[in-house]
Amino acid sequence: MAHPILAGNSGEKHLLLGNEAIVRGALEAGVNVVTCYPGTPSSEVPDTFHRLKDGSYYFEYSVNEKVAMEVAAGAALGGALTLVTMKHVGVNVAADPLLTMTYTGLPGGLVLLSADDPGCHSSQNEQDNRYYARMANMPCFEPSTAQEAKDMAREALLLARKTQQPVMLRTTTRVNHLRGPVVFDERPKPAEIVEFARNVRRFVPVPAVARARHVELAKAMENIREVAENSPWNTVRGTGRVGIIASGIARSYLADVLAEQGWEDKVSVLDLGMSWPLPLALIEDFLRNVTKVIVIEELEPLLEKDIRALVQERGLGLQVYGKGEYLTIQGEYTTTAIQMALAQHLEAEPVSPVCFEGDADLPVRPPNLCAGCSHRAVYYVVRQIFGDDAYYSSDIGCYTLGLLPPLRMADFLFCMGSSVSSGTGFARSSGKDVVAFIGDSTFFHSGITGLVNAVFNKHDVLVVVLDNGTTAMTGHQLNPGVDAKVLGDACVHLDIESIVRGCGVTEVAKVKPFNLKATTKVFEEMKAKSGVRVIITEEPCILYARRAFKLVRPQAAYVAEQGPETDRVLNDFACPAFYRDDTGVQVDESLCSGCMVCMQISKTFKARKRSA
Amino acid sequence: MDRIRIFMTGVGGQGTLTATTLFARAALEQGLDVVSGEIHGMAQRGGVVESTVLLGGWKSPKISHGEADIVLGFEPLETLRALPYLAKGGSVISNTEPLPPVGVSCGRESYPSMEHISERVKGCSAKCWFLPCRTLGVQAGSVQAGNIVLLGALCASGLSPFGPQALETAIRKYLKPSLVDMNLKAVELGVQALAG
Numbered sequence: 057m058a059h060p061i062l063a064g065n066s067g068e069k070h071l072l073l074g075n076e077a078i079v080r081g082a083l084e085a086g087v088n089v090v091t092c093y094p095g096t097p098s099s100e101v102p103d104t105f106h107r108l109k110d111g112s113y114y115f116e117y118s119v120n121e122k123v124a125m126e127v128a129a130g131a132a133l134g135g136a137l138t139l140v141t142m143k144h145v146g147v148n149v150a151a152d153p154l155l156t157m158t159y160t161g162l163p164g165g166l167v168l169l170s171a172d173d174p175g176c177h178s179s180q181n182e183q184d185n186r187y188y189a190r191m192a193n194m195p196c197f198e199p200s201t202a203q204e205a206k207d208m209a210r211e212a213l214l215l216a217r218k219t220q221q222p223v224m225l226r227t228t229t230r231v232n233h234l235r236g237p238v239v240f241d242e243r244p245k246p247a248e249i250v251e252f253a254r255n256v257r258r259f260v261p262v263p264a265v266a267r268a269r270h271v272e273l274a275k276a277m278e279n280i281r282e283v284a285e286n287s288p289w290n291t292v293r294g295t296g297r298v299g300i301i302a303s304g305i306a307r308s309y310l311a312d313v314l315a316e317q318g319w320e321d322k323v324s325v326l327d328l329g330m331s332w333p334l335p336l337a338l339i340e341d342f343l344r345n346v347t348k349v350i351v352i353e354e355l356e357p358l359l360e361k362d363i364r365a366l367v368q369e370r371g372l373g374l375q376v377y378g379k380g381e382y383l384t385i386q387g388e389y390t391t392t393a394i395q396m397a398l399a400q401h402l403e404a405e406p407v408s409p410v411c412f413e414g415d416a417d418l419p420v421r422p423p424n425l426c427a428g429c430s431h432r433a434v435y436y437v438v439r440q441i442f443g444d445d446a447y448y449s450s451d452i453g454c455y456t457l458g459l460l461p462p463l464r465m466a467d468f469l470f471c472m473g474s475s476v477s478s479g480t481g482f483a484r485s486s487g488k489d490v491v492a493f494i495g496d497s498t499f500f501h502s503g504i505t506g507l508v509n510a511v512f513n514k515h516d517v518l519v520v521v522l523d524n525g526t527t528a529m530t531g532h533q534l535n536p537g538v539d540a541k542v543l544g545d546a547c548v549h550l551d552i553e554s555i556v557r558g559c560g561v562t563e564v565a566k567v568k569p570f571n572l573k574a575t576t577k578v579f580e581e582m583k584a585k586s587g588v589r590v591i592i593t594e595e596p597c598i599l600y601a602r603r604a605f606k607l608v609r610p611q612a613a614y615v616a617e618q619g620p621e622t623d624r625v626l627n628d629f630a631c632p633a634f635y636r637d638d639t640g641v642q643v644d645e646s647l648c649s650g651c652m653v654c655m656q657i658s659k660t661f662k663a664r665k666r667s668a
Numbered sequence: 669m670d671r672i673r674i675f676m677t678g679v680g681g682q683g684t685l686t687a688t689t690l691f692a693r694a695a696l697e698q699g700l701d702v703v704s705g706e707i708h709g710m711a712q713r714g715g716v717v718e719s720t721v722l723l724g725g726w727k728s729p730k731i732s733h734g735e736a737d738i739v740l741g742f743e744p745l746e747t748l749r750a751l752p753y754l755a756k757g758g759s760v761i762s763n764t765e766p767l768p769p770v771g772v773s774c775g776r777e778s779y780p781s782m783e784h785i786s787e788r789v790k791g792c793s794a795k796c797w798f799l800p801c802r803t804l805g806v807q808a809g810s811v812q813a814g815n816i817v818l819l820g821a822l823c824a825s826g827l828s829p830f831g832p833q834a835l836e837t838a839i840r841k842y843l844k845p846s847l848v849d850m851n852l853k854a855v856e857l858g859v860q861a862l863a864g
Binding site: 069071177200201202229230233237305307308309312315388390391392393409411412413415418419421422423426626627630634635636646 | 679680689692693696701702703704705706707714715716725726727728729730732733734735745746748749751752754755756758768769770771772773774775777778779780788791792811
C-alpha cells in the first residue's frame with residue numbers, strides 16, 4: 057500500500073513530522089521537481105521525497121546548496137513547480153544564484169525551504185534567514201505547527217507559481233522536528249509545465265537588464281504585499297488593550313502561555329504567518345487599537361525594527377517592546393521566557409513552577425564517534441604520529457566529533473568544505489604542519505575547489521579524505537561517492553581518487569583504516585613529504601554498512617588481560633564500547649561492532665565469537 | 669481531559685524517539701489532541717535525546733523547566749538530568765539500568781548512585797516508579813524493547829489518559845509485523861513491573 061503522504065485522501069488525519077508535512081504540502085501543490093543538500097534540521101524533507109519517489113516528481117541529492125539552487129532555478133525556468141531544501145547555513149552557499157533569480161523571476165514557481173536552527177542544536181551558528189527573505193526580496197512564510205507546515209508549503213508553491221517570484225518557506229528546528237496531526241487536502245495531478253518563452257531582456261541579467269529588473273522586482277513585491285494584507289495566515293484575535301505581534305514557532309509558545317495563564321482577555325494578538333512582505337495596513341490598524349505593543353520573534357529583531365519604523369512613519373504614539381531581558385536575540389524562546397516578558401506588561405505575577413534546580417556537575421554525555429567508526433582508527437593513528445606537533449583543520453560531518461579528548465582532532469573549523477582551504481591558509485601564515493580532514497560528501501560539496509586551489513597555489517597540507525561511503529551525519533543520504541550498487545540506475549558513482557589525481561595532486565594514497573599497520577605506514581610516509589598530499593581512508597560507516605549491506609561481524613572483542621597496557625588503550629582509543637568496572641576494563645559486546653582495531657593496538661584485547 | 673505534558677529523555681540508540689512517536693500515535697488514535705517534539709541532531713552518536721508529548725490541546729512542542737507533568741526516563745542519569753523539567757506535583761517513571769557516558773567509562777567522572785538518583789526523584793515528585801527496562805526488554809526478546817517496557821508502565825500508571833490496550837493497538841498498527849509480538853510482551857512486562 058502506498059504511504060499515506062503519497063496516497064492519503066482529503067480529510068484524512070495523520071500524525072506527521074513537520075518535515076513530512078512539508079512534503080505532503082508540496083505534493084498537494086503538485087510539485088514537479090525537488091532538489092536539496094541535506095542538513096539538519098531540513099533533512100527529513102528530501103529524505104521523505106527520496107523514500108517515497110513515485111514517478112510524479114523528479115528528485116535529486118545535489119552536491120551542494122548552490123548547485124541545488126541552480127538546478128532548481130533552471131527547472132523552474134523550464135516550467136516546473138520546484139522545491140529546493142537546505143539548512144540555514146546552506147543558504148549562504150546558495151546565496152549567489154538566489155539573489156539574482158528573484159530579479160529574473162521563475163515562471164514555473166520556486167520555493168526555498170530554509171530550515172533555521174535557533175539554539176544551534178546541530179549547527180555552527182544561529183543566523184536568522186529572514187534576512188535573506190528581505191535581502192533577496194522573497195515573500196516569506198513561517199509555519200508554527202505541523203498543519204501549517206503542510207498548508208504553507210502548498211500555499212508558498214502556489215504563490216510562487218502565480219507570481220513567478222521565488223518564495224521562502226522559513227522553518228526552525230522546533231517546527232521541522234515537531235509531530236502533530238495534519239488534516240489532508242486533495243493531492244492533484246503534478247502541475248502543468250509552463251512553456252518557456254525566450255526573453256533575453258528578462259532572463260539574461262547583464263547590467264542593463266538587471267537595472268530594469270530591479271524596478272520590476274520592487275513592483276512585484278508591492279503586489280505581493282497585498283497578498284500578505286489579506287492572507288489567512290495574518291490574523292488578529294482578542295480585544296485586549298495590550299498588543300502582541302508574533303511570528304514563527306513563538307506563536308505557539310505565546311498561545312500556550314495565554315491559555316495557561318488565563319491572559320487571553322487582556323491582549324490582542326496579531327499572528328504573522330506570512331511575515332514578508334509586511335502587511336503594513338493590517339499592522340497599522342492593529343496598532344491603532346492598542347496602547348502598547350510587544351513583538352515576539354526568535355533571533356533577530358527584524359519585525360521589531362520594522363514596526364518601530366512604522367510607528368514613527370505613521371506618527372502613532374505608542375511604545376514598542378521587543379528584545380530585552382527575557383526575549384533575547386540568542387537561542388530559542390520558551391513559554392517561560394514569554395510568560396516572564398508578558399508579566400511585566402500585564403501587571404501580573406510571573407510564576408516560577410520549577411521545583412528542583414538540578415544537580416551540579418553531572419557527567420556530561422557529548423555526542424561521540426560510534427563504536428566501530430573507522431574515523432576513530434584514523435584519528436588514533438594521526439595522534440600517535442603527529443601528536444600536538446601538527447594543527448588539525450576540521451570540517452562539517454561526523455568526524456568533527458573527533459574534537460573531543462583523547463583524539464583531539466580539531467583545532468579549527470568554519471563551514472562545509474573549509475578544511476582544505478583554511479588549512480592551507482593557516483599553514484601558509486603560521487608555518488605549522490596542518491592535517492586537514494574532510495568527509496566524502498563534504499569533499500564533493502566544496503572540498504574539491506579548495507583542493508584545486510591548494511595545488512594551483514603550491515600550498516603545503518596533508519588532506520585526509522575520510523571516505524565512509526555515505527553522508528553519515530545527516531542520515532546516510534546519497535552522494536556521488538556512494539557505492540554504485542546502492543546508487544541505483546538514476547545515479548553514477550564517481551571515484552574520489554581519480555578526481556584528486558585529476559585536480560593535479562601527485563602524492564595520493566588510499567588505505568583501509570581498520571588495518572592499523574598499513575594506515576600508520578601511509579601516514580608516516582606522507583608526513584615525510586611536503587606540498588599537497590592526499591590520503592583517502594576507505595571504510596563504510598558502520599551504521600550504514602549494517603543497514604545497506606547487512607554487515608554483521610560474527611566476532612566481538614574482549615579484554616584478555618588487565619593492566620596498564622589495557623588502561624592505555626581505554627584512555628587513548630576510548631571506544632564507546634569500552635567501560636571500566638571493579639575488575640578493570642571491559643568491552644560491552646552489544647556495542648562492539650567487531651572492527652578489531654583495539655586488538656591491533658594491544659595484545660591485551662582479543663576476539664571471540666559473540667555469546668548470542 | 670486535563671492537559672498533560674510528558675518529557676521523555678534517554679540516550680541515542682535506545683529507541684526514545686520510536687517510543688515517543690508510538691505514544692503520540694496511540695494518543696491520536698484515541699482522538700486526543702497531541703503535539704510532540706524531538707531534538708536529535710547528533711544524538712545518534714551517543715548523545716542525550718530529549719522528546720516531548722503534549723496532550724489535550726497544547727500548541728507548542730516544547731517543555732520548559734517546571735512544566736512537565738511526567739518525566740519518562742529511559743536512562744537513570746538522564747532522568748536525574750531532566751528533573752528540573754518536572755512540574756510541582758509531577759510524576760516520574762524511570763529505567764534503573766545505566767548506560768555510562770564516555771567520561772564515566774574511562775574513569776574520569778563518576779556515575780551518581782541509584783540511591784542518590786531515587787532520593788532526588790522522590791524529593792521532587794508526587795509519584796515515582798523505577799524499573800529495570802534493559803533486563804525486561806531482553807526478557808521480552810531484545811534490549812531494544814526496553815523502551816516499550818517503559819511505555820507500558822506509563823500506560824498502566826494511571827497518569828496517561830489511555831491504558832495499555834490503546835498502546836497495544838498502536839503497536840499492532842504501526843510497528844513492523846515481525847516486531848509486534850516482542851513489543852506486546854514488552855508492554856505486558858512493563859505493566860507487571862509497575863503492579864509488582
